Amino acid sequence: MKKHFTQITLLSGLLVLATTSGRAADSTQGAIDFRESVMTTFKWYVQPMGAMTKGKIPFDAAWFKSRADGLASATRLDVSEGFPQGSVGESEAKPEIWDNWDDFLSKYQRLQDEAIKLQQVAATGDEAAMKEQFGKTAQACGGCHKKFRNKK
Amino acid sequence: MKKHFTQITLLSGLLVLATTSGRAADSTQGAIDFRESVMTTFKWYVQPMGAMTKGKIPFDAAWFKSRADGLASATRLDVSEGFPQGSVGESEAKPEIWDNWDDFLSKYQRLQDEAIKLQQVAATGDEAAMKEQFGKTAQACGGCHKKFRNKK
Numbered sequence: 692m693k694k695h696f697t698q699i700t701l702l703s704g705l706l707v708l709a710t711t712s713g714r715a716a717d718s719t720q721g722a723i724d725f726r727e728s729v730m731t732t733f734k735w736y737v738q739p740m741g742a743m744t745k746g747k748i749p750f751d752a753a754w755f756k757s758r759a760d761g762l763a764s765a766t767r768l769d770v771s772e773g774f775p776q777g778s779v780g781e782s783e784a785k786p787e788i789w790d791n792w793d794d795f796l797s798k799y800q801r802l803q804d805e806a807i808k809l810q811q812v813a814a815t816g817d818e819a820a821m822k823e824q825f826g827k828t829a830q831a832c833g834g835c836h837k838k839f840r841n842k843k
Numbered sequence: 844m845k846k847h848f849t850q851i852t853l854l855s856g857l858l859v860l861a862t863t864s865g866r867a868a869d870s871t872q873g874a875i876d877f878r879e880s881v882m883t884t885f886k887w888y889v890q891p892m893g894a895m896t897k898g899k900i901p902f903d904a905a906w907f908k909s910r911a912d913g914l915a916s917a918t919r920l921d922v923s924e925g926f927p928q929g930s931v932g933e934s935e936a937k938p939e940i941w942d943n944w945d946d947f948l949s950k951y952q953r954l955q956d957e958a959i960k961l962q963q964v965a966a967t968g969d970e971a972a973m974k975e976q977f978g979k980t981a982q983a984c985g986g987c988h989k990k991f992r993n994k995k
Contacts, residue, residue, distance in 0.1 A: 732880050732884070735876075735880075735925075764919040767919075769913070772913075
């Protein structure tokens with residue numbers, strides 16, 4: 692009887708453990724999906740501005756401005772929520788993120804600041820200034836990716 | 844010689860066509876990625892509010908407010924940009940979207956309006972009002988999904 696009880700207790704314990712790990716895995720994947728989605732929205736706005744800055748497509752001040760507005764809105768989302776401790780998973784995140792959390796946050800803050808400036812500059816319609824500020828914004832993306840992303 | 848020229852012309856034509864279709868496919872997939880990413884950010888904010896409203900997790904006014912703030916920011920993104928004409932692709936979008944474009948836009952506008960109201964109500968900390976306004980916001984999601992999404 693005691694053995695039977697122990698077996699049930701052990702089985703329940705394993706079930707609880709399995710459920711808890713399952714939840715943790717779900718939650719980690721949810722966070723990864725969130726952060727990758729936020730980055731995908733950035734890409735949507737950044738790519739046309741990059742193509743215009745490099746002259747791959749004609750410069751269009753109104754289109755550029757609308758992309759800068761979109762990027763400024765997207766960078767209001769707090770992407771750091773999508774990086775719970777150690778959540779590398781199947782993603783491109785480097786473990787260095789959690790050893791340098793303050794630096795990681797400040798690099799995201801820099802992107803937010805540069806994106807707001809880009810939105811302001813884009814409202815003026817000054818092509819040279821827009822391209823220059825786009826360069827600084829792209830550098831903010833790159834500065835973080837270089838240190839914290841394993842590009843696959 | 845004429846035959847040879849015709850063959851070259853035909854081949855060039857096919858190459859141009861292939862390249863153009865390739866670009867269109869890239870661009871369509873980019874739009875699908877964008878819209879699906881925007882929806883994933885909505886889910887990130889909506890799920891915890893839903894769980895609190897249904898009593899699956901304890902109500903936490905500050906956490907609810909931060910989710911409502913996040914959703915209001917995310918719904919500033921113009922998801923309709925991610926639905927170029929006929930871009931069903933491998934997605935869950937129904938072709939009815941483009942036959943009812945104004946209705947589709949007004950349904951998204953409703954979500955944006957409800958999300959702003961939710962943010963305002965969440966700032967008051969009134970649990971009952973927050974749960975009620977969350978219900979209206981979730982209805983705005985559901986109203987669009989029911990008509991325009993093939994849930995897979």
